[in-house]
Amino acid sequence: MTGERRGRRRLRAVRVRATLIAVLAVAVALVAGGTALVLGLRTELGNDVRDAARARAHEVARVIEAGRGVPAPTVADPDEEFLQVVDSAGKVVAASSNVEGLPALARLKPGQRASVKTPLDEDRFLVAAVGARDGDRKLVVLDGRTPAGAAEAARTVTRLLLIGLPVLLVLAAAATWAAVGLALRRVARAEAAQRRFVSDASHELRSPVATVRQHAEVALADPERADARALADTVYDEAVRMQRLVDDLLLLARADEGGPAAARRRRPVDLDDLVLEEVRRLRSAAPGLRIDGTAVGAARVSGDQEALRRLVRNLGENAARYARTRVTFALADTGDGRVRLVVEDDGPGIPEADRRRVFERFVRLDESRSRDAGGAGLGLAIVAEVAAAHGGRVLVEDGARFVATLPSGE
The missing domain is CATH 3.30.450.20 (PAS domain)
Structure with missing residues (x-):
């Protein structure tokens, strides 16, 4: 404070x-x-x-x-x-x-x-x-x-000026005060967001480091009882988590500086290929779930392929994380210059009051979305950033149905 x-x-x-x-x-x-x-x-x-x-x-x-x-x-x-x-x-x-x-x-x-x-x-x-x-x-x-x-x-004009000039100065002061205040409010909000971002990022990065250090200290304290395989697995998992977090932070930092690379490197991308690729990946990664991609139709957008792949993967991982039995993908060119991607799961869904907040950075809606279960809370924020960089948007329509709308590349 x-x-x-x-x-x-x-x-x-x-x-x-x-x-x-x-x-x-x-x-x-x-x-x-x-x-x-x-x-x-x-x-x-x-x-x-x-x-x-x-x-x-x-x-x-x-x-x-x-x-x-x-x-x-x-x-x-x-x-x-x-x-x-x-x-x-x-x-x-x-x-x-x-x-x-x-x-x-x-x-x-x-x-x-x-x-x-x-x-x-x-x-x-x-x-x-x-x-x-x-x-x-x-x-x-x-x-x-x-x-x-x-x-x-001349004296009459002088008197009028003596009356009018202070009024003009007051109006100029009021207009300047309001304009500068508006500009500084944006700066203050950006500064506050930056402080929160740095604070949250520091916390998220500190967690895997602390985990690795804790296991290493235990192993050093009693080398004979230490399980080398368990220690290696822990270090590997935390390193992967840290790498993923750093990649997410770098992507968001580039977005803050003027938009992801998608805004600068545009080319035609078959979005249906990326969606079907994610369907196949999830079927392998989550064999206990039914991954349905039958409603995926042909659709092309203009943008950065890697950024769009990240958007699709984050939506798929989010759905698979909270699904009970199934995840459904649907993709269609609506014919009005837009492409509509729908990713839905049969999980608990998101309360209506939180459907906009869920796209903010480092947001976890409840205890079940812990660091182990729900990641760092950056996945959906990245989805929103990538969609915006491509001239589209993403929202939660009902429960656990995420809808991303992007301009068609046809």
């Missing part, structure tokens, strides 16, 4: 760090983007104000150059715009009513622009100058406009 708590604390620390880093990165990006947006908006709106001032000055200049004299210019909003017509000496020739009597508010040449202070408002006005001729006189038309509207729009 201490290791698990330490692991949970470590994963939580990783989750917190990942969330903080993500939020910080999002914050920097949002602040930079928001700043660029506000500055760009102010610049764009300021340019719009200058363009409007220049356009109005051009209108007045066209009237003057049309020979109609210098008109008394008017403005739509006296608080936000002014107009002045200035001669080459800087004298105001004409002006809008809101700046009438005032000297030239800017000294600009035609085509120039400037930002100037005026008595009209505390904010500076943006002024555009356009040249005009009234006979022999050279005049300059000045149109000034306040950028207050642009500034107010």
